[in-house]
């Protein structure tokens with residue numbers, strides 16, 4: 001099962017979304033959390049930002065249609081833990097995000113869904129954004145095996161925690177199989193905890 | 203070897219190191235609410251999995267629940283559907299569910315401590331980023347996404363890497379009119395909204411020693427707004443006194459043994475931290491956010507930044523925030539007119555918050571044209587407030603008195619800003635669109651400051667109200 005879940009590289013066209021501290025309320029407004037499934041979230045990605053931009057938001061720009069990669073700036077995905085945010089982006093078609101930095105829960109949620117978050121220096125993130133704005137058809141490759149972002153003309157190493165890189169290339173990014181594999185070991189930790197097994201003095 | 207509380211709790215709950223290098227961490231208490239859990243329960247059903255430790259799992263409804271008319275079915279059919287899902291899932295999977303009929307319903311981060319479920323030395327998870335609140339008791343509490351809720355339900359465990367540790371020591375003492383909310387806003391302003399990414403914040407120092415449990419919760423709650431997924435305070439006598447006698451607390455002789463164990467979980471005096479930050483508490487005044495993230499904050503006597511003084515990304519962020527907030531560069535935050543006042547949320551919806559706000563409310567009337575809401579954090583908080591007559595004080599002053607829930611903190615229920623209304627709010631997030639209108643604007647501050655703004659109709663320094671009632675500014679309706 002894990003062999004087809006391996007993620008070694010994401011290659012495709014790019015959509016640049018500029019701005020620091022873009023929180024998950026902006027990625028998917030709370031009104032779309034009023035649902036019991038993640039279905040249908042994709043089209044609502046960045047909805048309020050898009051409305052405010054009057055059609056000029058990159059997610060509304062036909063030149064970026066079909067992009068698999070998203071390039072962002074600092075502290076992307078801050079705020080609410082809602083997995084709806086990466087779920088919406090995934091359903092929009094995003095498979096990897098390149099940016100200067102990511103908020104922690106968002107980064108973890110992306111990992112669990114197999115979305116690669118690649119950290120590059122500040123000026124590199126904005127220079128990729130500028131390059132894409134000048135040439136929207138440009139392809140980018142996020143190669144997980146050697147932690148390198150590649151364009152036709154450039155190679156740029158990116159930062160990714162080793163455990164996360166490992167998880168992607170071995171196809172073990174969805175932890176559930178590992179977590180349910182050793183119930184007896186888990187049970188013994190459960191039983192050993194004073195607040196469950198008793199505070200002693202028996 | 204000396205250890206921090208974080209290390210002690212982590213080690214005790216570690217099942218094994220996963221091949222990925224993350225820890226398989228046992229979760230001792232799993233709290234569930236209606237918004238982030240339905241998909242997780244569905245994933246369990248798809249894989250034919252059960253809830254491994256239903257006795258360690260508790261559910262409530264808080265986000266979508268109306269705070270006015272709670273008759274079932276709810277007028278909002280989507281809210282009704284979400285309610286039905288959590289009710290049914292809890293029933294099917296054997297999870298205890300605190301709905302309104304139990305008298306124990308409320309915001310998940312208010313009821314956990316209130317029922318005595320939250321205790322020192324635990325690992326706690328909830329599909330909600332403000333889970334850090336529970337760290338006030340000396341637990342390691344993390345917010346998780348929906349796939350991780352599935353993981354915890356199915357296995358009792360999380361795959362997670364241990365954060366680094368930062369001790370934030372606030373010494374000195376706070377002046378009158380300065381609250382826990384101001385302390386955490388000050389910390390976020392100083393360290394930035396991203397400063398805590400990868401860290402667990404351990405809060406300590408004289409100010410925290412003298413804080414009540416509710417004040418500690420307010421600070422731990424907003425750790426995530428500073429980027430830190432975990433925030434905690436070492437347990438002490440106040441912690442034990444708070445827990446004693448609560449519904450899920452250890453009883454009688456067991457309680458004393460629990461205290462011995464809880465005390466042993468504190469950080470050792472000579473423990474090492476990856477980082478230490480020291481703050482002088484006496485330098486902190488009432489704080490107000492002016493922008494679109496909680497780090498965009500100033501003292502109530504200060505002025506907003508001017509993008510002209512800044513470069514690059516910082517300049518762009520300030521420009522964007524000022525434009526959205528329709529506030530002027532370099533203007534004073536005091537005297538900014540407000541249209542709505544919201545007192546509540548998991549940050550500041552507890553009894554002590556309502557008491558402080560009521561003291562201010564008692565000095566005058568809500569200014570003309572201002573919509574002011576008080577939403578208790580739980581049914582128990584509401585009951586207690588009513589027993590003390592706080593609801594009468596609020597109503598007499600012109601505030602609406604509501605049922606318990608998240609309400610206008612994120613406006614998934616009918617309580618929403620309209621258009622570009624500007625709201626003085628005791629909640630935790632001032633993100634664009636957070637309070638239910640895409641163009642709605644939020645000014646975060648302490649509950650007492652919100653009450654003061656409601657009376658004055660503008661942002662005011664609550665300390666200026668420590669005067670006889672007659673001198674209170676405010677439009678007497």
Ligand code: SF4
Pocket residue numbers: 264265309310311330332547548549607608611612629630
């Ligand atoms: S009160 Fe606000 S921040 Fe707290 S749990 Fe509810 S929605 Fe989230």
